[in-house]
Amino acid sequence: MLDSDVAARRAQEGQALVLGMVLAAALSLALLRYFAAGQVLAAKVRQVHGLDAAAYSGALVQARALNMLAYLNRAQLAHQLAMAHLATLASWALYGGAEAGQVARGNPPAYLIGMLFGADHGRAYLAAAQAAGLEGWAQRDGALGRAHAAHDRQVHDLHTALARNIATTVPEVRMAAVRAVLRAHYPDRPEADLRLSLEHDQWPSLLRRHAPDRGLHDLVQDIAGLYPFLGPRDHTARNTWVVDEHCPALRHQFRRRGATTLDAEGRWQASDTQSFHALRTNRWVGCYYREYAMAWGWIPAQPAAGMDGPYSDAAPEDFSEQDFWRWVASATDWSLLDQRDNPIANSYAVRHRPAWPAGGLGPYHEVATDRPEGVAGFELFLSIDGPEGLAVQARSAAHSYFARPLPRADGLDEAPNLFHPYWMARLAPLSIEALPAREGR
Incomplete structure (x- = not known):
């Protein structure tokens, strides 16, 4: 019995080892599969993180480009306001130079202005003598003219070209940024292994390039209205006593007129005039105003433009050879009792205007009106061998x-x-219509 038991036990030796080997193999296979799955999961997590960083970087490129376009648009507004101020300063420089000449000639005399309209007017008229020579600043090659031309070049050369370049190169720069992030994220892989595609790109439909339009014109005018220096410069003073019994309600007048305006093409013009209007009477025309131009200046919107107010190209430099009222009646359609304008001063301003070429408002980019949500989105799809x-x-x-x-x-x-x-910029949900297509692959 002993020998048979031993023999039976010896016959069963090694069977557990076989089962153990089978179990070890199964466990090893499961471990390998779990290890492979972990590797795939790690590769997937790494890929998602890298792709999110790349997508965010691409959206950041877009946001920076849009902000740069906004700064360029704001810069154009600033240049337009600078040109408005320069045109106004130049008109004042011409005005001051002309007034200095009239003070020196005593036409009209300063004491008369002070007597009729008060000491402040008289002193201001005399102080204009210090403005002699300022008209040189307002010429095309003067300091103000050169500064105006520099601002105009900025708008129409530098800013226009830069804005167009930004708007058209964003897709290329965006993709370069995306690929740069992915290369940094996968330094161990050649770029050819990163199979990348961009889909659902909304950038091409986000922007519209506008030629100078009414909207920009009105915006510039509204902003200019915030600056009193660019506002109307009108003032009328009258003496206090009756001048002539034939027209007791009328008085001698001191008229200051001035304005800075934007024409329909988006070019600035500025005008400033000042005249003494002496009330006179005779038996042929009755009461009338005889104008003595005291100061004038005009920066036209274009060199060949005409002035908005009444003027004459044939106005004489003085009326020593003929009566003022006769010339007005024969050469113009002006009213001798007009109490609004300074037509003789206007005429001199037109005659002595400088030639400032200007391009007006420049083109600009804006969000398309059919994209009220104002979002520029895109999606990235990346496939790599894992x-x-x-x-x-x-x-x-x-x-x-x-x-x-x-x-x-x-x-x-x-x-x-x-x-x-x-x-x-920010990450965004995937587009719903794109998800099934990718899940089916």
Whole structure:
């Protein structure tokens, strides 16, 4: 019995080892599969993180480009306001130079202005003698003329070309940024292994390039209205006593007229005149105003433009050879009792105007009106070869959007625009229509 038991036990030796080997092999296979799955999962997580960073970087490129376009638009507004101020300063320089000449000639005399309209007017007229020579600043090659031309070149040469270049090269620069991030994220892989595609790109439909239009024209005028220096410069003073019994309600007048305006083509013009209108009477025309031009200056919108107010190209430099009223009646259609304008001073301003060429308002970019949401989004799809020969795929979406950092003071919502640099970037949900297509692969 003993020998048989031993023999039976010896016959069963090694069977557990076989089962153990089978179990070890199964466990090893499971471990290998779990290890491979972990490698795939790690590759997937790495890919998603890298692709999200690349998508965000692409959206950041877009946001920076949009903010740069907004700064360029705002810069154009600043240049336009600078040109308005320069035109006004030049008109004043011409005005001051002309008035200095009239003071020196005593036509009219300063004491008469002070007697009729008060000491302040008389002193101001005498002080104009210090403005002699200022008209040189307003010439095309003068300091003001050169500064105006420099601003005009900035708008029509530098800014226009730069804005066009930014708007057209964003897709290329964006993709370069995306690829740069992915190369930095996968330094161990050649770029050819990163099979990347961009889909659902909204950038091409986001922007519209506008030629100078009424909207920009009105915006520039509204902003110019915030500066009193560019506002109307009109003043009328009258003496206090009756001048002539035939027209007891009329008085001698001191008229200052001036304005800075934007013409229909978006070019600035500025005019400034001042005249003493002496009330006279005779038996042929009765009461009338005899104008003595005291100062004049005009910067036209274009060299060949005409002035808005009444003027004559044939106005004589003085009326020593003929009666003022006869010349007006024969050479013009002016009213001798007009109490609004300075037509003789206007005529001299037109005669002595400098030639300042100007291009007017420049083109600009703005958000398309059919894109009120103001979002420039896109999606990235990346496929790389992962562990076990598997293709690891991921998608990511990002967009650039408009958001004010602080609410408006008036409490109103602000539509996305390219005049405020409030564009930012963020990751975005994937487009719903694209998901099934990728899941089926």
